[in-house]
Amino acid sequence: MFGSPVLRAEGVSREFGSGDAVTRVLHDCGVEVFAGQTVAIVGKSGSGKSTFANCLSGLDKPTTGRITLLGHDLATLDEKRMARLRAEHIGFVLQKDNLVPTLNIEENVAAPLIMSGVKLSAALKRAREALDQVSLSHRARSWPGQVSGGEAQRAAVARACVNEPSIVFADEPTGALDEENGLVVQKLFRAMVKERGAASVIVTHDLDLAQGADVVVRMAKGTLVASGWFG
Numbered sequence: 001m002f003g004s005p006v007l008r009a010e011g012v013s014r015e016f017g018s019g020d021a022v023t024r025v026l027h028d029c030g031v032e033v034f035a036g037q038t039v040a041i042v043g044k045s046g047s048g049k050s051t052f053a054n055c056l057s058g059l060d061k062p063t064t065g066r067i068t069l070l071g072h073d074l075a076t077l078d079e080k081r082m083a084r085l086r087a088e089h090i091g092f093v094l095q096k097d098n099l100v101p102t103l104n105i106e107e108n109v110a111a112p113l114i115m116s117g118v119k120l121s122a123a124l125k126r127a128r129e130a131l132d133q134v135s136l137s138h139r140a141r142s143w144p145g146q147v148s149g150g151e152a153q154r155a156a157v158a159r160a161c162v163n164e165p166s167i168v169f170a171d172e173p174t175g176a177l178d179e180e181n182g183l184v185v186q187k188l189f190r191a192m193v194k195e196r197g198a199a200s201v202i203v204t205h206d207l208d209l210a211q212g213a214d215v216v217v218r219m220a221k222g223t224l225v226a227s228g229w230f231g
Helices: 049-056 078-088 105-115 120-133 149-161 181-198
Strands: 005-016 023-034 038-042 064-069 090-093 165-171 199-204 216-222 223-229
Touching: 005 165, 005 199, 023 038, 023 064, 023 199, 038 049, 049 064, 049 165, 049 199, 078 090, 078 120, 090 149, 105 120, 105 149, 120 149, 120 181, 149 165, 149 181, 165 181, 181 199
Parallel strands: 038 199, 038 216, 090 165, 165 199
Antiparallel strands: 005 023, 005 064, 216 223
């Protein structure tokens, strides 16, 4: 049904602090994500789901365990190689759009392409195509401060998918939006990821958002308490 494994995590734990002040946020967590598959990590605030996602995407390093992403053992990659892997193969959608205020919308969407070495003219062309897919072509030359929250998050989805990533991580992608805009962003995110055949990992406390996933992983107190096919 799905393609080859894109991401595999085994025995992942994460501790903060040292000595008597150690706090363990993750306890022996594991997950596997395949090409074309969407996995939702759900749980209450403080359950460890965002920390787990940060480890899976290489934004943080686990204290113990192994994470393999696109065939790379993340523990063996230095910062430069990890940054290159993120720029070329990974997309991110966060709760806040994180658009750069000094760049217009199409420049923001083009940024991942430029960072991965694509020429400016080609990057802007692909950015406009991605904006068209999220019905935002008319906002291409607008500044982030001139667009609504829903439009900004749609631009963030376009930015995450513009470089044809192998995997997209979305951490509460609709958390800052009202219900109507949240549904729009949710639909566009799923459509763009599916069209590209990418894997995706969604972190959310919203079970409605998780319903569109192929697999749901539930977390509580830093531990995976259940996982399986949704439905």
